[in-house]
Amino acid sequence: MNKTIGILAHVDAGKTTFSEQLLYHTKSIRERGRVDHQNAFLDSHSIEKSRGITIFADQATFSFKNSTYFLIDTPGHVDFSSEMERSIQVMDYAVIIVSAVDGIEGHTETVWELLQKHKVPVFFFINKTDREGANPAQVLKEIQTEFSKNAFDITFNFQTGQMNESLIEFIAERDEELLALYLESEYDETLWLERFQSLIAKNQIYPCATGSALQDTGILEFLHQLDQLTVTSYEKDEAFGARIYKIRHDENGNRICFLKAFSGTLKVRDKLSYGTQGLEEKVSQIRMYNGKKFQTVEQAVAGELFAIAGLTEAEIGDAIGNCPDDNKSAVLPTLKSTVLFDSTISVKEVLASFQLLDAEDPSLSVYWDEHFQKIQIQVMGIIQLEVLEQVVLERFGYPIQFGEPEILYKETIKTAVMGYGHFEPLRHYAEVHLKLEPGERGSGFQIDNTCHADALSTGNQNLILHHLTERNHHGVLTGSSLTDVKATLVTGRGHNQHTSGGDFREATFRALRQGLEQAQNQLLEPMYRFKIKVNLDQMGKVLSDIQQAFGSFETPETFEEKTTIEGRVPVATFMNYSTEFAAWTHGKGSLSLLFDGYDLCHNEAHVISKMGYDKNADPLYTSTSIFCAKGQGYKVPWDQAEKAMHCL
Template sequence: MLNIGIVAHVDAGKTSLTERILFHSGVIGRIGSVDDGDTQTDSMDLERRRGITIRSAVVAFTVGDLRVNLIDTPGHPDFIAEVERVLRVLDGAVLVLSAVEGVQAQTRVLMRALTRLRIPVLLFVNKIDRRGARHDELLHDIRRLLTPAAAPVTTVEDIGTPHARAVPAPLRGTAVGELLADRSDAFLRAYLDDDPGLTEDAHLAELARQSRRGLVHPVFFGSAVTGEGVADLVGGLGRFLPVAAPAGPLRATVFKIEHGRAREKIAYARVHTGTLTARERVAYFRREHGAVVERAAKLTAVRTFERGTDTADAPATAGAIARVWGLTDVRIGDQLGTADGLPETGIFLPPSLETIVRPGRPGDGPALHAALQRLAEQDPLISLRQDELGRELSVRLYGEVQKEILAATLAETYGVDVEFTETRPVCVETVTGHGEAVEEIGAGGSPFWATVGLRVGPAEPGTGVRFDLAVELGALPAAYHKAIEEAVRGTLTQGLHGWEVPDCVVTLTRTGYFSPISAAGDFRKLTPLVLMDALRRAGTRVHEPVNRFELEIPADCLSAVLARLARARAVTTVDGGAGGGSGGGSSSGSAGDGACHLRGTLPASAVHDVEQDLPGLSHGAAVFHSELSGYQPVTGEVPTRARTDHNPVHREEYLLRMSHRA
């Protein structure tokens, strides 16, 4: 078995390529069209109408005795979370480029992620029959911008015409030979000795060996529309990508969730090792607030992909992708069978924007909440957030297109019309010093039968929340320790200003209880009050999200665009000394051949407005892409976020609310 993903910048032709592969392998008898909305993998009505992929889709086909599961993924950057979930279950990937548009910003983002995960990649250069298609220049760009280890397997005759043909590229040449020799000592010795055994077939075998290890990346040219070059690509899947069926206990990753006709939850799982069988009880694991949590359930049905989108009741063995029923509490990212190998962090940074969602009709609040909960199961990174008094619902987003899709989905699938507030960036708080606080049983009017002391200090970015003990573990019942730690991690989702505190060290310095009156709930309720007191003494600073951007504009628009970027707090420089701006980041660019290429950073809060202004500033010729790259301290007025907890920052208010809860 082989699991591959097709990934690309939007409009590079990956869904059309998927259709052509299914046609070539005999799965379908007619090729669907993205424009006509009748492709196999874009099954949602929204996808068909808008001509874009929103949710990943699985289809199966065979090449000889090799069974291939192919996952089509979204190309628009607003749906990068869907791509992330797929990347974790792949044996290899096909990265699609347009021979006309070439290496685009999202292409580079995807290649960086694939390289970081060490996923073997084949490159397919699509649209060779289109006017303006390039070969030599594009190969140069691929090696310069994507990977220096690109090795053409096919080349093109009559490129840029309707008669364009993909033909085998010579492998026994200086360029390919040196590329392979750089990555193999044995091949290097034979190459330097001009060994007569290094035939074309020997070069091909070494290329395949290195490709399966992700050391080099074969490049195929073709056209999804005409089918030219697709047979070469399909034939190369089993040759250039790793096929394995490793043994071992059950380990499977859930990468997609959907709901059936009876509203039942269906999980898509890639089996890495072991076997998933219906009517067996399975443990599954996830990370919550930095800790590993275990659940268990009995599988009621397991269906594996057989042909196209068809599935059949069968145990899912290593390498298979299965649709699984019975995991009622499962979430995307959960791992079945074992916690070993459970990812610590995401591949891409989480969404940096947030919006409040309100029902368009009075009385639709409960229906809206239920619909958003279901959508959050399918896309957990939207992070549905509701205050404990039930007044506001908010979700996190990557961009405005995702907001439009969310509104359309709520209206068409769930019958709920919604209104959004203006999108705002999601900030974080960092701990700036050290602070300590303690609450004793019966002291200061505390109604809780618990003593808790906590010390808070800063931590390196990206290290998460670390919970340490400066007390003897046996001095407190284990359930009370667990209650304190869970409360610490939950409380830090909202710091002094309402933003998450993602990185810090919290140390438990004091404990006490009164048997038999004390209960875990006393520690769970008291901990937020103590933690916020310690956090206030330590101090926090709010940081805003910053996006990395790439921008191509006509050279004669440079001055106007630089001025707009400066107003957005991006510092911009261009070869030759032009530049300007101040504040939120740095940027560089180059001008030449009638175009300017700019790169840099700017606050996420400014991205949408800049993107909206660029067409008017560039005669409609701007090509812009951005992605979240990190955070920087907020200057000026500190933004705050409405709290959704019982407000432990204010002692009297918190105690009053806790007394009402009791």
């Protein structure tokens, strides 16, 4: 049986040490490494060793009893949440490590939310029970209060496959059939174990265990429990289906795609179709990784994690074959920064390097700004920028720096409008009419088509729709990405002789821009969903801070002198609050921040003024249409374009 197990935690909860113990006990490694000794098997990258944190989601393989385990050690720092979420999407089960001293921390909340979003069954391991101040019973109570009342301690209640009375009663309360049997004092060990496994897989019970990874206490016992309580079912005889969850480049520059197979079998030299364009390429190599090392194999089967060479254009998130394409990310960057480098280094060289990094981490969204002649990237935070500086120096051999991170704003519209674009210089012809409507918050940029085939051929209609989706579009307030807008192709016109190549592209972009010129435009800013826990006497300051940051909050809840406050707040006003918060609470408070989409900007006029975007000087867009008369093209500004259109 193949099982993919993810290990997740807040930074410094002991996640990597825990993973090392599992690998040691299953004889996958000969010696146990430690993060503080810089010899952990899974934190193999020099940057991870120097910083003492997990940055890259590395995997290891081990066998235990009748199962093969694929273990993923994920980053624990919030700046690398994107890497963590991509790994979550291929996990069968997750183990959340929680410190018995510190309890649930900010990033633990993020981990839990993402696992719930992707419906991954969860085990908890309360670690560091050997430390002074450890209180595993209190932490279990916190898990039951904050996450789920269905968390249950199996440390002494499920040993050598045997359930004690309290566990049997706990399971019976969650299964009507078992409850009836329990009341009749009937206990079939096999049936109860199967139901226990099923309830865990359905996220209806969350087993918890306690121990110390550093002292190797409770680890082997937990491994036995994990093995008995996890089951997977993969169909090896069905059509091959997989998802690409990670991309790396080897020392020869080859793109190596890491996959999780959900069904079927893949063999070397098989052809795979992937991507929206349906590209088809042959698999030249299949690799089984264990840490940095790998072995080549002739085939991979359902349930396995493996890597392949041969897919030159593949991207992270691509679904291959019999696999649903439903991997929308919940973790998105909220900041952007400019890449700074010495003028002696070629811009093309730097851009090529960052495009490689972009393939490995699509959340970077590397962008070459033609107008300002600079490279921009999107990031989660300062630590990520510091790591990127080291990565570029090590991999590509030249130093870089980054400009001060800026908030990643977006734009939308409040009112529905018609947009008109006409492109008719001599011997060219295209006209496009678009209806632009505001979409629901978080819906992104959507397209629709109500154009009749009598007006435009199906081929030309598809061409216009393709141009609408081929890149992110700029708004007119700050030049930020357009979102939460639905663009519908209403009608258009081409010419049998004079319409060519990019004519519809020109007309489409002009129609989009002309519509935006008429619309009531709005600036959006990224928001955090926050959860703050402090002592009751500190609540007043927190509420004051939230109000000053233009945030909103729900009614605070107080339990045993601890107050929990939840709400929303702009990233711009709260992105540095964690440092201030830790200082005045002396590290005793808890602050969890999770990206919560975009909403109306609290200081729109100030941001627009500060950014100083000139909509008339944007090299990618113009709202002016071009018409032709007497063999010469002439311009018609956006506010006069509608009257000049041919399709009206």
